[in-house]
Amino acid sequence: MLTAIRGLWVGSAALLLAGCAQFSxxxxxxxxxxxxxxxxxxxxxxxYVFAEDRRSSNQIGVRGGAYSDSSVISARGDLRADLQQLSEQVMERAGYQLVEMNADVELTFALEELTYQVTSIDAARKEATGAARFSVQAVADGAVYSNSxxxxxxxxxxxxxxxxxNAELMNYVFDAALERMYSDPGLESFLNQR
Structure with missing residues (x-):
């Protein structure tokens, strides 16, 4: 009887610890x-291409578990610098000339949102949601085009x-939002009127 109680207590403790999972x-x-x-x-x-990271923090979200302070998700590296380099490469490959001064069009590409959230569906199932949002503004001869x-x-x-x-989820939304921005027909039309 004592052995059965001890086994039950060990099993309960294991479940309790699993429920209080701590993530790095x-x-x-x-x-x-x-x-x-x-x-x-x-x-x-x-x-002329300029990139901005307009997020208030490098933190993307929290992985979950009982100790949220220890399970923060953030981006590795400098996303503003990465966006600058990528935007320049995209525009150059598309056939535009990159210049520092006297450009036909001034382009600002901005990272506005990059978020991650986990919610519990029931005791066993979890739902993770990732989101990314970019914006672009093009200015030429007093005319302005912007989109998100x-x-x-x-x-x-x-x-x-x-x-x-998590990495696959967040890279998917990041890439999808970027592709929508760069392939925006309205932006392409605005640029090609110059």
Whole structure:
């Protein structure tokens, strides 16, 4: 009888500890992979490209568990610098001329939102949602074009999502929002009027 009680207590303690899972911080490496059809088609206009990260914090979200302070998800590296480099590459590959001064068009690409959230569906299932939003503003001869592009995705797991699942989720929404921005027909039309 004593052995059965002791086994029951050990099992209960294991369940309790599993329910209070503590996760270490995670840094996600963003490596955009754009489809060829997301690149606009340029006419040779000169552009000045500037990138901004307008988020108030580098924190993306919290992985979950009882100790949220220890399970923060953030981005690895400098996303503003990455966005600057990527935007320059995209515009150059599209056939626009990159210049520092006297550009036909001034372009600002901005990261506005990058978020992650986990909620419990029931005792076993979890739902993780990732979202990303970018904006673009183009200015030429007093005319202004602006637009915003958002992507969101949800995954369901039987436990808290793993680091690999989180990285895949966040890279998916990041890439999807970027592709929508770069392939925006309105932006392409505005640029090609110059």
């Amino acid at each position: 911080p995670q840094q996600i490496q963003f490596q955009p992979s754009l489809e060829a059809n997301s690149i606009p088609s340029g006419t040779g206009a000169s552009v 592009f958002r992507a969101q995705r949800m995954i369901e797991t039987l436990r808290y999502p793993s680091e690999e699942e």
